[in-house]
Amino acid sequence: MRLDKFICKSTELTRNEAKKLLKSGEVRVNGEVAKNAAMQVHENNSITIDGQELTARTSRYFMLHKVVDSICSNVDEVYPSVLNFIDVDKAFDLHIAGRLDADTTGLVLITDDGRWSHNVISPKKECKKTYRVWLRNAIPADKATELIEHFKQGIQLQGESSLTRPAILELVIDSDIPNEEPNNATNEVLLTITEGKYHQVKRMFAAVGNRVVGLHREQIGAIKLGELAPGEWRSLTEEEVSLFI
Ligand code: URA
Numbered sequence: 001m002r003l004d005k006f007i008c009k010s011t012e013l014t015r016n017e018a019k020k021l022l023k024s025g026e027v028r029v030n031g032e033v034a035k036n037a038a039m040q041v042h043e044n045n046s047i048t049i050d051g052q053e054l055t056a057r058t059s060r061y062f063m064l065h066k067v068v069d070s071i072c073s074n075v076d077e078v079y080p081s082v083l084n085f086i087d088v089d090k091a092f093d094l095h096i097a098g099r100l101d102a103d104t105t106g107l108v109l110i111t112d113d114g115r116w117s118h119n120v121i122s123p124k125k126e127c128k129k130t131y132r133v134w135l136r137n138a139i140p141a142d143k144a145t146e147l148i149e150h151f152k153q154g155i156q157l158q159g160e161s162s163l164t165r166p167a168i169l170e171l172v173i174d175s176d177i178p179n180e181e182p183n184n185a186t187n188e189v190l191l192t193i194t195e196g197k198y199h200q201v202k203r204m205f206a207a208v209g210n211r212v213v214g215l216h217r218e219q220i221g222a223i224k225l226g227e228l229a230p231g232e233w234r235s236l237t238e239e240e241v242s243l244f245i
Contacts, residue, residue: 003029004037006047008093009112010054026050059113060094061236062086065228066108066217072099082108086233097121098129098196098220106131106217107225109236119244120220126165126194127221127244131201132172134214138185144171150208151191157203164204168192190218 001009007018007027019037021027027034028048029041041047047054064085066072071079074092079102083091097109097117111117119125139147147169154163172188191201202212218225223240 001041002037003027003034003039003041003047006041006056007049007054008090010047010056011049012089021049059116060088060111061113061116061241062088062094062110062233063223063225063228063236063240064108064110064233065225065230066100066105067230068103068105071102072096072108078102083110085231086110100217101199101202101215104215104217105230106215107220107223108217109220109223110233116241116244121196123195128192128194128219129196129217130190130192130219132214132216132218133189133191133201133205133212135187135189135205136211136213137209138187139171139189139210140185141171147208151204155204155207157197157200157207160197164197164200165194167194167204 004015004018004022007013007021008015011018013021022035022037025033025035026049028046029039030046034047043056064082066082069079070082070085071077073081074083074095075081076084081092082096083094086094094110094112095114095117097111097120100106100108109117109120120127148171151167151169154166156163168191170190171186172190173184173186191204193200193204197203201215205212221243223236223243228234
């Protein structure tokens with residue numbers, strides 16, 4: 001990690017304050033004065049400010065129930081960043097492990113551990129993400145098997161050279177409504193994908209002539225949003241963190 005980042009992580013200082021401190025010559029790495037903010041250090045180096053040894057804070061891991069009209073970005077734009085919801089010190093030093101669109105709700109993982117978030121988002125890791133999807137056009141029961149198979153075989157998205165990876169499509173059928181085969185149709189489905197292409201879920205349904213009118217992420221790997229209310233957040237448990245170590 002860069003020296004200025006290490007200082008920020010282990011003190012209350014901002015990146016600019018850490019850089020000023022470095023210029024002042026008060027920081028030593030393994031006993032030597034260090035002024036280069038970009039110098040690479042690790043936790044077993046001895047890093048001192050004015051003779052006081054620093055210990056890096058452990059990484060932080062959170063989940064948030066994202067609401068509509070908030071954005072997965074480290075800066076506020078047309079809508080506020082989801083990081084505004086995380087009421088912790090230096091929330092904007094955190095980053096989002098797998099973005100959602102402004103109009104998508106649900107589970108967002110947030111951390112300052114780059115290696116951990118890589119394990120969540122890298123396509124190579126094939127981490128499953130499950131979305132509840134509401135569609136403009138209901139899927140009739142007699143078309144379901146064909147569509148499920150199509151999603152499993154892969155969808156050709158516009159502008160992509162290869163098919164999407166096998167996805168699991170499940171129809172959500174309201175069990176209170178008596179089954180009126182073959183016309184029993186549903187607008188609500190669950191979709192599990194292992195990639196995170198730009199607007200992937202919306203584009204997958206567009207490619208089969210449908211349109212997503214509501215999108216909500218319920219699960220990432222084995223981490224479930226559960227009962228967390230919209231706009232609420234919590235720290236991940238040790239067990240949840242360990243899933244992506
Ligand atoms: N796919 C989308 O189209 N949008 C999201 O927000 C997430 C997945």
